[in-house]
Amino acid sequence: MSNFRALALGSLSVATGLLGWWLIGALGIASSDLLAGPGDVWAALIDILHNGYRDTTLAQNILATLGRCFAGFVAATIIGVPLGLWMGRSRMADASLNFVIQFLRPLPPLSYLVLLILWFGAGDLSKIVLLFMGAFPTITTAAMAGVRHVSAQRIQAARALGASPRQVFRFVVFPAALSTIFTGMRIALAGAFSSVVAAELMAASDGLGWMVFSASRFLRTDVILLGIILLGLFGMALSRALMMIDTRLIHWRGRD
Amino acid sequence: MRPWMATALVASALIAGWLWLTLGGVVRDLFLPPPGELWDAFVDLLQEGYKSRPLWEHIVDSLIRVFVGFGAGAAVGTLLGLLMGYFPTVDALAAPFVEFLRPLPQLAYLVLLIIWLGIGETSKITLLFLAALPVSAVAARDGVRNVSQARIQVARSLGAGKWQIFRHVVFPSALAEIFTGARLAVGIVYGTLIASEIIAGTSGIGWMIVDAGRFLRSDYVFVGILIIGFMGIALDRLLLAVETRLVHWAGKQ
Numbered sequence: 271m272s273n274f275r276a277l278a279l280g281s282l283s284v285a286t287g288l289l290g291w292w293l294i295g296a297l298g299i300a301s302s303d304l305l306a307g308p309g310d311v312w313a314a315l316i317d318i319l320h321n322g323y324r325d326t327t328l329a330q331n332i333l334a335t336l337g338r339c340f341a342g343f344v345a346a347t348i349i350g351v352p353l354g355l356w357m358g359r360s361r362m363a364d365a366s367l368n369f370v371i372q373f374l375r376p377l378p379p380l381s382y383l384v385l386l387i388l389w390f391g392a393g394d395l396s397k398i399v400l401l402f403m404g405a406f407p408t409i410t411t412a413a414m415a416g417v418r419h420v421s422a423q424r425i426q427a428a429r430a431l432g433a434s435p436r437q438v439f440r441f442v443v444f445p446a447a448l449s450t451i452f453t454g455m456r457i458a459l460a461g462a463f464s465s466v467v468a469a470e471l472m473a474a475s476d477g478l479g480w481m482v483f484s485a486s487r488f489l490r491t492d493v494i495l496l497g498i499i500l501l502g503l504f505g506m507a508l509s510r511a512l513m514m515i516d517t518r519l520i521h522w523r524g525r526d
Numbered sequence: 527m528r529p530w531m532a533t534a535l536v537a538s539a540l541i542a543g544w545l546w547l548t549l550g551g552v553v554r555d556l557f558l559p560p561p562g563e564l565w566d567a568f569v570d571l572l573q574e575g576y577k578s579r580p581l582w583e584h585i586v587d588s589l590i591r592v593f594v595g596f597g598a599g600a601a602v603g604t605l606l607g608l609l610m611g612y613f614p615t616v617d618a619l620a621a622p623f624v625e626f627l628r629p630l631p632q633l634a635y636l637v638l639l640i641i642w643l644g645i646g647e648t649s650k651i652t653l654l655f656l657a658a659l660p661v662s663a664v665a666a667r668d669g670v671r672n673v674s675q676a677r678i679q680v681a682r683s684l685g686a687g688k689w690q691i692f693r694h695v696v697f698p699s700a701l702a703e704i705f706t707g708a709r710l711a712v713g714i715v716y717g718t719l720i721a722s723e724i725i726a727g728t729s730g731i732g733w734m735i736v737d738a739g740r741f742l743r744s745d746y747v748f749v750g751i752l753i754i755g756f757m758g759i760a761l762d763r764l765l766l767a768v769e770t771r772l773v774h775w776a777g778k779q
Contacts, residue, residue, distance in 0.1 A: 279618035287623065304642060366536040376758040378717035379731035380724060381732065381751050384739030389557060460629055461717075467631035468721045479634065486637035494641075498634045503628025 294339035305520045306492035311499070314492035323483060326476045334477040336504070338394060339466045342401025343459050350406045351451060354413025358447070362413070379465045383472055392473035397466065404465050408431035412454020413438070416447030449520045456512045463505055478504075509524065559745040567745035576734050576746065585753065588719060588730040591647070592761070595654020596715045598680075600708050601770025603662030607707075610663065611700070612692065620663075628660035632718040636725060650722045657718045658711040665707020669700030698775070705769040712765055716758055731757070 288308055294300050295307035301308060318328050357364045379400050387402075391397035420443050428442045470479030478497050485493035541561075547553050548560035555563060571581045606624075610617040636653050643649040673696050681695045723732030731754055738746035 276614070276618040276621075279615060280622045282618040284622050361529050362527070362532050365532040369533060369537070370540075373755065376713070377751065377755045378732075378758070378764065380721045381735055381754045384735055384747055385744065385751070388739065388744060389744070428721065463629065464631040464633075464717070466715075466725075468633045471633060471725065479631070482634050482637055488643065489641065491638065491641065494638055498630065500637070501634045502626045502630040505631070506625060507611045509629050 273513060302491070303489055304491065306490075306495055307468055310492040311495045313491075314378075315498045318493070318496070323481055326481070331476050331478050331481050332500070332504070334474075335466055335470065335479060335501075338397050338469075338477070339401060339459075339462050341394075341398045342466075343405050343455075343462045345398070345402045346405035346409050346458060346462075348453060350409030351413050354410040354451070355444070355447065357410070358414040358417025359443075371410055374403060375407035379461075380468050383469060387473060397469040397474070400469050401462045401465055405462050408458040408461065409454045410453070410455075413447060413451050415452075416450030417443055419450065420446040445522075452512075452516045452520060456509070456516070459508060459512060460505075463508060467501065552750055556742055556744060559748060563745050564748055567743075568749045569751055571746065577737065579729060584729055584731050584734050585757065588723070589652055589757070591654060591722075591730070592712070592719055593716055595651045595719075596658045596712055599652075599655040599658025599715070600662045600711055603659040603711070604666045604704055604707075606659070607663035607666025607704075608670055608697070608700070611667040611697070619669065624660045624663050627656065627696065628664065631655045632714070633721050633725070636722055640725070645727075650719070650727070653722050654715045654718060660717050661711040661714060662704070662707050665710070666700060666704050669703030669707075670696055672703065673699040701773045702769075704763070709762060709765050709769070712761055713758075716761060720754065 291305075292308050294305060295302055295310075306314070322328070323331070353363075355365070357367060373379055382403070383400050384395070386396040386400050391400060424442055424446070425438055428438050433441065466477070467479035467482075470477040471483045474480040482494050482497035482501075485491075485497065544558070544561065548558055549750060559567070575581050576584060606616075606620060610620055610624075633747065636649070639652050643652060658669040671676035677695055677699070678691055681691050686694070697768065720728070720735075722730035723730040724736045727733035731750055735747050738744075738750065739743070
């Protein structure tokens with residue numbers, strides 16, 4: 271199927287969905303309290319753009335959510351990647367740290383949010399630590415696995431050609447591990463984006479998640495739907511962007 | 527030094543640090559309960575339960591939600607994904623919705639589900655269903671797409687019909703990826719479950735943690751976190767065991 275046909279069918283399907291959504295309200299199947307129509311959501315968007323939502327602007331809420339998400343994710347990358355690389359190279363580092371990381375990894379971040387709020391307060395710090403702790407084990411494990419899966423043959427070939435251990439790491443191990451590291455980072459960022467919204471529910475005074483929860487208390491389904499659509503679009507944009515960086519940066523993936 | 531010694535050394539350092547922080551009076555029990563108190567809380571929960579419900583009931587409640595929501599979501603999602611992989615038209619029609627739903631934070635639509643379906647089990651299970659569906663669909667679609675064309679052509683040249691090719695070539699080949707998707711989905715569903723119990727609930731392990739947190743019973747919180755961690759590992763192991771049983775040909779092609 272050509273790209274054009276796929277695009278046309280996709281647009282057709284989205285348009286049908288929008289039409290169905292509009293018809294639910296227009297035919298009176300559900301009251302607008304329960305499901306605001308597309309027109310209401312558009313009006314809510316214009317209103318919030320002009321007047322803000324409960325003393326916060328839309329840009330402020332978007333930046334708050336994305337900022338927390340990135341702060342936790344970047345911290346996890348900065349610490350997780352070198353640590354994972356080290357653990358992949360050194361058995362001692364692996365033995366000393368891996369059990370802690372493998373204990374943290376399967377824990378749902380929300381389960382320890384209560385503790386983090388107790389320790390760090392209800393501000394941004396507890397949320398960023400939460401996102402860090404959610405993303406860090408995934409990234410570290412990916413970096414470690416990436417180093418481990420580098421083919422021994424290649425390392426031996428480089429060594430036989432006279433490469434020093436540092437050169438082997440720089441030119442053979444690291445590039446080969448990069449593709450696994452990126453996969454880990456993508457999974458971690460998706461998780462962080464999910465967790466940040468959940469964290470904003472527990473304690474926050476801005477952010478898209480906060481906006482949605484605050485609107486739900488007043489049964490403002492127009493604002494809720496607006497928030498959901500924005501979160502969905504940002505989520506799609508984030509995963510697309512990482513996908514693109516991935517194919518750009520690691521152009522040798524799948525061509526070994 | 528042997529690797530296991532390093533593990534033991536770090537583990538004992540962590541425990542020593544924990545003892546020093548708590549018994550040495552550096553932090554209050556409220557923030558970090560000492561080991562003895564943690565054990566007492568665990569025994570207490572086992573014997574007395576939490577808020578007039580035995581501990582196992584909270585665990586079973588959480589597990590039922592996971593199994594029903596995940597089971598329904600993975601079944602529908604896999605079916606949809608297989609269709610999407612097999613028929614490009616279905617893919618083009620469904621892809622925008624699946625791609626939108628997949629990265630959407632699950633909790634964002636929980637509030638809508640609560641408005642529509644109330645705060646009972648229905649909204650929670652629907653949430654988990656919606657959390658499992660897109661991941662399973664994408665995994666099944668990619669699984670079907672990655673089936674080697676050579677194999678399909680071989681089957682066709684041997685006279686297999688469309689259904690036979692699907693039944694005997696495409697589906698078994700895609701099964702490994704379907705299971706990878708299922709394990710990913712279980713992880714997401716499990717994380718979402720805790721979140722959903724936090725927002726609206728009167729039972730379940732996630733609810734227990736948040737409720738205990740509200741009363742600053744950090745010993746119960748810690749026990750709850752440990753239970754959640756071990757349940758998560760057990761769930762993942764269970765799926766892995768089913769996978770190696772069922773898809774014994776994975777990675778042997």
